[in-house]
Amino acid sequence: MVKLSITRRLIVSVLLTQLVLTIAVVTLASFLTWRQLRKSFDAALQGRAMSVAALVRFSEDARPRLMFDASQVPPPLDGEHPDLFEIVGAGGERIAASPNLPADFPGTAPSERSYWNLRHGDDPYRVIRLNNTPVLDREGPDTTTTATITVTYAASTEDMLERVWTIALLTCFGSLALLAISTAVTVWAVRRGLSPLAALTASAGRVSAETWKLDASQQARSTEELLPLTEAMDGMLAGLQQAFTSQREFVANAAHELKTPIAVLKSTLQLLIQRPRTADEYRAQVEIALEDVARLETLTHSMLRLARAEEVQTSNRRHDLPLVDVAMTCEESAGRLRAVADNRSVRIEVKSQGSPRLHADPEDLEMIWNNLLENAVRYSPTDSAVIACISIDGQYAQVEIRDCGSGIPTSDLQNIFNRFHRADASRSRETGGYGLGLAIVKAMVDAYGGTISAESGDGNGTRMCVRLPIQS
Secondary structure, three states: OOOOOOOHHHHHHHHHHHHHHHHHHHHHHHHHHHHHHHHHHHHHHHHHHHHHHHHHEOOOOOOOOOOOOHOOOOHHHHHHOOOOOEEEEEOEEEEEEEEOOOOOOOOOOOOOOOOOEEOOOOOEEEEEEEEEEEEOOOOOOOOOOEEEEEEEEEEEEEEHHHHHHHHHHHHHHHHHHHHHHHHHHHHHHHHHHHHHHHHHHHHHHHHOOOOOOOOOOOHHHOOOOOHHHHHHHHHHHHHHHHHHHOOOHHHHHHHHHHHHHHHHHHHHHHHHHOOOOOOOHHHHHHHHHHHHHHHHHHHHHHHHHHHHHHHHHHHOOOOOOOOEHHHHHHHHHHHHHHHHHHHEEEEEEEEEEOEEEEEEEEHHHHHHHHHHHHHHHOOOOEEEEEEEEEEEEEEEEEEEEEEOOOOOHHHHHHOOOOOOOOOHHHHHHHHHHOOHHHHHHHHHHHHOOEEEEEEOOOOOOOEEEEEEEEOO
């Protein structure tokens, strides 16, 4: 995979922008210089044309005619290239012309334009034509009308173009020098600006299973663009640490819970083969072993249910699920547990104050109600009732399950949803619990975007409240 460098991309982007700007500046400067020099050249060219027009005068003969005084011709605009001119009278006769005038001068002029360009040999020329220019000499005999002439004058523009190119090259070299300086400053500024990111990368590289703290530098935390990333990484590491710790505790607790029944089962089988026994003795020992196997099976099923609940939570698989009546699933769970409740002389009552419906897997909801109702029945005294109330609270389906048991100590309330947590270890062993039921419930509720809370006190029973968002 090709690696991308933010530093190089920023530097190249800035360099290309500055290069385009440099080209634009050089082009604009050259154009403005050329335009200004051409205006000055055109003004000088017009002055030369007027100067040669002023050299036309009337002769002092009996019949005056127009004459040209060639001795007063002004010097050429370009010292290395001669100027070209032609003076024509009103009748089309040529009055005067420069000595080096070509046969095809002045060529074809653009219509209605006084200035145009042509080439004489290999040299570029600029041409001006003064049409119907009056003769300035008024001393001719019997001149009752104003005589006019047409002056066509051309001068070489090679010197002007050389000056334009010189200015363009100087501007280009100066711009390139500034570009080099700005590029060096940009490289330094970009690298310095990205130094907090490098420091943050180094801090992230020091994170390990032993050190979960990001320990980002103050420079990274004070950089506006990096602050959201730093906070996101802090939250991610906190979540990973919690998940890692939870997973490690889960493995340790699972091993601890499995250790006891496996050890008992092993010792039972070892005793069974130490000496010959009667059929009744074998049967009794095998029944003890089967009880331990049942405990192992129950624990394994609970761990698998927890794994499934957490898989639902992480995979977010809630698409195309059927619309389920919450009250109906709660009634079905209560119906399954009524036989167990009757054996303990405990009543299960389901009260519905609405029919909330949401998209869910019915087995997931029944797993939630089974665990909560089973716990409530298990810890309720004889001749008491477990009440499940279903209602709609805004955009949530709310299910409350209350029992009349001894309650949960306040100090244990915040831990009851942790894996393998048991507020009363001895009582849990008597009832066969492993501390996974409420962990399974919370994982399932979280998977559907809901919440679960517990309220209890010593001797005041326990109230579990599940809130699930209603989906249309």
